[in-house]
Amino acid sequence: MAVTDLPLLAMLRSRMQWQQARQTLIAENVANADMPGFRPRDLTALRFDPATGKPAASGTLALTQAGHMAPAGAAGPGADPRKTKSFEVRPSGNAVNLEEEMMKAGDNQSDYQLAASMYQKSLDTLKIAIGKR
Structure with a gap:
């Protein structure tokens, strides 16, 4: 078992991948x-599934065997794009609220930095535990 296969590190890695995918969608909204x-x-x-520590299924197709193909449009864990509820719709039909998108981007960035920091601190703790630091 590799050190990076520990459940905590896998959860943090999944969280960071999810936040990267979310940042992509937010950037598309702004663009x-x-x-x-x-x-x-x-x-x-x-x-996350509390028993396994893996991302819980959100009503989407799942890979049950290694030989199965990934579902179309899967861009990472939890990548199930959905339309947001917006109160402001311009006469052209555009519903993007730039202030709201910028707030989401800022929150997403701080959450990503927190997960990355926790990942680094977890690795540092493991290094101390095995005497490599």
Whole structure:
């Protein structure tokens, strides 16, 4: 078993991948802020199965055997884009609220930095435990 296969590290890695995918969608929302008829998208919240520590299925297809093909459009753990509820829709049909998207981007960035910091501290703790530091 590799050190990076520990459940805590796997959960942090999944969380960071989810946040990278979410940042991509937020950037797409901002980039299409002037496109007529564009609706902003976001990812469903990432949840972990308490028993296994792996991302819980969110009603999407799952790989049950290594030989199976990944579902189309799967961009990482929890990558289930959904339309967001927005109160402001311009006459052109665009529903992107730049202030809201910038708040999401800032929150997402701070959450990513927290997960990355926890990942690094966990690795440092493991190094201390095995005497490599």
